[in-house]
Amino acid sequence: TNAHRIAVIPGDGIGKEVVPEGLRVLDAVGQRFGCAFHFDTFDFASCDYYLEHGQMMPDDWKAQIGGHDAIFFGAVGWPETVPDHVSLWGSLIQFRREFDQYVNLRPVRLMPGVPTPLANRAPGDIDFYVVRENTEGEYSSIGGRIFPGTDREVVVQETVMTRIGVDRVLRYAFDLAQRREKKHLTSATKSNGISITMPYWDERVEAMAPHYPDVRWDKYHIDILTAHFVQHPDWFDVVVASNLFGDILSDLGPACTGTIGIAPAGNINPERHFPSLFEPVHGSAPDIAGKFIANPVGQIWSAALMLDHLGEREAGAAVVRAIEEVLARSEYRTRDLGGTAGTTECGEAIADAVLSG
């Protein structure tokens, strides 16, 4: 088999501490499952790079990483030296746009040993994916303001839905639902109030559904859907949503299952015309950076998502199992989970669990 070529971008702060743990686990995966990886590490998309070069990335960044099979990203941001909008728009947002990563995939799963704010929920009760449309919808720059600063001031911002853009994210979500045991898809809508774009979204779901006869599907308006996330998280399997609704749901989901330190995300271009990017949901955490106490699980779980994307499903599942096994044992939990383990101890334990699993 060919080696998977991975562009590794640690970025800033704890990104530089948790990315090595992700690589440690991928090394273990290589030994256990015989898949080969070729890693190229890049120092750009970091505030250190900015301080040295006056920009977040070199002009030819796209050529440098565009040919890789995936990007394994840590976190970017160091507000003490570079404003957050500069660091974020100069790096991560460029990747998402230029590489047409139109799916934002966030697993929501209650792990053993992780405290949940939801009462009476145990591991196994919550296990679903949020699939967020990542390139169009409510996040358009079409609009404007007239009569600024007067009583007649008017502001307008358009929602843009294209048939290609809606259908491709729905197809991804239906495909994912079809691969899962429950084969259940939930669509987030608001077609009672948003009377043009959201009925269109619903229409495209209805047009897609007959192609997936074995997938059971339903839809909820976004307002009641957020309530169901909290009260009935066990109802969900794959939840697909427009850019704005998906943004809200994909923060609410991980919040329902405990610490931000374990949540992973994939920014995915399913056609593989461009590399997809896998990163923890959390940022660079300047408040704990340099101490090696950060939780590496979000980064390691992102590696599992990356393995799935690369077609190494068995290896991806093994990494998730290893995470569950290690979190269940209190001695390897980091401080955000009430434990005392350091970043490296936790990462080593997960790598060991992959090797012996």
Ligand code: NAD
């Ligand atoms: P943050 O996620 O970095 O930190 C929020 C809080 O959670 C902090 O108290 C932090 O210590 C804690 N935390 C985060 N990850 C943790 C982990 N793995 N283990 C234990 N505790 C963890 O968010 P923030 O403080 O709002 O932002 C800090 C910087 O990160 C900013 O520059 C921001 O722009 C950037 N940021 C980047 C990304 C990204 O790269 N995708 C995402 C969010 C924020």
Ligand code: MN
């Ligand atoms: Mn968000």
